[in-house]
Amino acid sequence: MTLADVLATTGPAPASEVAVELTPILDESAKREIRRAVLTAIAVPGYQVPFGSREMPVARGWGSGGLQISLAVVGDDDVVKVYDQGEDGGVNAANLRRLIRRSEGVKTTTDAREASVIQTRHRVPEDELIADQILVLQVPVPEPLRGIERDMNELRRMHAEADYARMWVSLYEDIVRNGVITRTTGYPCLVDGRYVIATTPIPRWDVPPLHQAKFLSLFGAGREKRIYAIPPYTDVEPLTFDDVPFEVEEVSEPCRCGLICPGDEQGAYLVELPAQDGTSQWVCSDTDWCTRHRVANGVLGSEALDDADELW
Amino acid sequence: MLRVEGLGKIYGPGGPADVEGTGPEFGRSVSPSTGAVVGCWDVGFEVAAGEALGVIGESGSGKSTVMRCIAGDQTATTGSAHIRTVDGGEADVMGFDPSRRRSLRVDELAVVYQDPSEGLDLHVSAGGNVADRLTAAGWRNFGDIRRRAAELLARTEVPLDRMDDPVSTFSGGMRQRVQLAKALANQPSVLLLDEPTTGLDASVAAGVLDLIRDLLQETGVAAVVVSHDFAVIEMLTRRSLVMHHSRVVEAGLTDQLLEDPQHPYSQRLVGAARG
Numbered sequence: 001m002t003l004a005d006v007l008a009t010t011g012p013a014p015a016s017e018v019a020v021e022l023t024p025i026l027d028e029s030a031k032r033e034i035r036r037a038v039l040t041a042i043a044v045p046g047y048q049v050p051f052g053s054r055e056m057p058v059a060r061g062w063g064s065g066g067l068q069i070s071l072a073v074v075g076d077d078d079v080v081k082v083y084d085q086g087e088d089g090g091v092n093a094a095n096l097r098r099l100i101r102r103s104e105g106v107k108t109t110t111d112a113r114e115a116s117v118i119q120t121r122h123r124v125p126e127d128e129l130i131a132d133q134i135l136v137l138q139v140p141v142p143e144p145l146r147g148i149e150r151d152m153n154e155l156r157r158m159h160a161e162a163d164y165a166r167m168w169v170s171l172y173e174d175i176v177r178n179g180v181i182t183r184t185t186g187y188p189c190l191v192d193g194r195y196v197i198a199t200t201p202i203p204r205w206d207v208p209p210l211h212q213a214k215f216l217s218l219f220g221a222g223r224e225k226r227i228y229a230i231p232p233y234t235d236v237e238p239l240t241f242d243d244v245p246f247e248v249e250e251v252s253e254p255c256r257c258g259l260i261c262p263g264d265e266q267g268a269y270l271v272e273l274p275a276q277d278g279t280s281q282w283v284c285s286d287t288d289w290c291t292r293h294r295v296a297n298g299v300l301g302s303e304a305l306d307d308a309d310e311l312w
Numbered sequence: 313m314l315r316v317e318g319l320g321k322i323y324g325p326g327g328p329a330d331v332e333g334t335g336p337e338f339g340r341s342v343s344p345s346t347g348a349v350v351g352c353w354d355v356g357f358e359v360a361a362g363e364a365l366g367v368i369g370e371s372g373s374g375k376s377t378v379m380r381c382i383a384g385d386q387t388a389t390t391g392s393a394h395i396r397t398v399d400g401g402e403a404d405v406m407g408f409d410p411s412r413r414r415s416l417r418v419d420e421l422a423v424v425y426q427d428p429s430e431g432l433d434l435h436v437s438a439g440g441n442v443a444d445r446l447t448a449a450g451w452r453n454f455g456d457i458r459r460r461a462a463e464l465l466a467r468t469e470v471p472l473d474r475m476d477d478p479v480s481t482f483s484g485g486m487r488q489r490v491q492l493a494k495a496l497a498n499q500p501s502v503l504l505l506d507e508p509t510t511g512l513d514a515s516v517a518a519g520v521l522d523l524i525r526d527l528l529q530e531t532g533v534a535a536v537v538v539s540h541d542f543a544v545i546e547m548l549t550r551r552s553l554v555m556h557h558s559r560v561v562e563a564g565l566t567d568q569l570l571e572d573p574q575h576p577y578s579q580r581l582v583g584a585a586r587g
Binding site for chain 2: 168176
């Protein structure tokens with residue numbers, strides 16, 4: 001492969017859907033291994049399945065786990081959306097989207113309603129996902145007990161025996177010291193009444209949609225080489241004491257799309273969206289949803305939707 | 313309440329054959345033929361509810377091994393232990409799988425170690441350490457956990473204004489008091505105390521001993537007190553075993569044992585302690 005070839009495969013995406021030669025990242029046996037791990041993860045909800053995390057064209061910690069799952073589970077008919085911190089146009093999201101398209105020849109989109117596989121960092125879409133959709137989360141630290149115990153063998157034992165007393169102690173200590181449970185992202189949740197998982201990287205705001213969700217959530221940690229899953233219609237209970245109710249982040253402002261987000265009368269959990277000129281704006285999850293609603297409200301003209309398409 | 317029979321522990325891959333040639337009559341606990349170390353052998357006793365049994369002997373005599381085998385920190389080579397409140401005393405708790413042994417430690421069988429860092433998480437507050445036992449037993453109400461932890465710590469005379477400080481900031485005597493509070497959190501039926509006051513200075517040790525004696529009377533727990541210190545054994549127990557070279561060489565009433573020891577080793581031990 002010459003330098004020109006490399007540049008040709010990593011340069012900007014073609015404007016039209018002309019047939020491009022695919023440059024697969026994973027071979028079929030690697031994908032099969034990952035799919036097996038995914039199947040095990042679905043069969044044992046919340047259990048962290050080890051897998052042979054491959055070297056990816058992105059650094060570990062930049063979504064390599066989510067990327068490997070996406071590459072392994074997509075088929076020819078799938079439509080993939082990738083977004084990062086609620087933003088469809090982020091550099092990392094755009095690059096991952098392009099990588100998946102170049103590798104697998106699948107269609108990509110920014111519209112969560114059209115996507116069959118949604119890879120995300122930090123957020124769950126505000127669009128209500130339906131059955132058959134797969135949410136792939138890029139996980140930095142899959143182990144909910146990491147801050148509590150360092151010994152891997154002891155961690156395995158704790159999970160195996162559902163011995164989560166020390167997790168409860170850490171919540172107790174948190175309340176004693178701070179008056180509230182201060183965990184934000186990675187809030188520990190009990191899945192299907194059995195395994196405690198870290199719902200990293202999403203904020204508390206996005207935890208309730210995972211409970212009895214219609215869609216499948218797959219968590220991939222490339223650096224830590226773990227995959228875990230929340231199958232559809234599975235209980236996801238945030239760990240909290242009987243007399244200390246679980247609370248999501250307090251938000252007071254609605255998003256600039258002007259909509260009160262589903263299930264909440266207060267406002268929306270916003271993420272920061274950097275703009276070209278160095279300033280930033282705060283938007284809900286995700287920018288495509290936000291744009292759609294601003295167009296519907298007449299805040300933006302319909303040409304804004306075409307701009308969103310260019311993010312492909 | 314607690315019945316232990318034929319308890320034996322051999323370190324290394326050996327079996328009962330390693331026992332030959334060891335014991336007080338040979339003056340050694342290392343097998344001359346295989347080199348295996350016999351930690352303890354043929355130890356048996358019963359403890360009733362509300363009673364405390366002393367295990368005394370020099371260091372290396374196997375008394376801590378006995379305790380650790382019962383507690384489940386080590387796996388015994390042979391022997392059985394029954395607790396009346398577990399399956400009506402039918403089940404041999406030493407035969408339980410590791411997971412069940414650990415759950416036993418939550419509510420039936422509590423241990424206080426000589427080294428507080430074995431029984432406590434020093435980075436966690438005193439209240440949190442007690443909460444550990446309570447949450448393990450299924451407590452899920454923060455207010456209840458806090459009230460119960462405060463009650464226990466008050467009982468073991470830990471100042472409540474220090475309840476939320478990490479145990480690592482506590483003195484040795486206070487750490488032992490927190491250990492006691494944690495051990496008694498779920499009202500265990502058996503309490504094992506391994507050198508509970510060794511390493512504390514005399515006045516602090518006396519305070520902790522007073523507390524232990526009161527707690528034993530109050531709770532009616534069946535206790536096994538392991539110590540090399542006659543003062544501790546005399547204060548806390550009515551009956552005692554003397555261990556030497558991994559065997560029990562004498563058993564009897566503590567008073568009698570101290571006043572009129574029969575076995576030559578017991579005589580030496582008492583003689584040394586009484587000067």
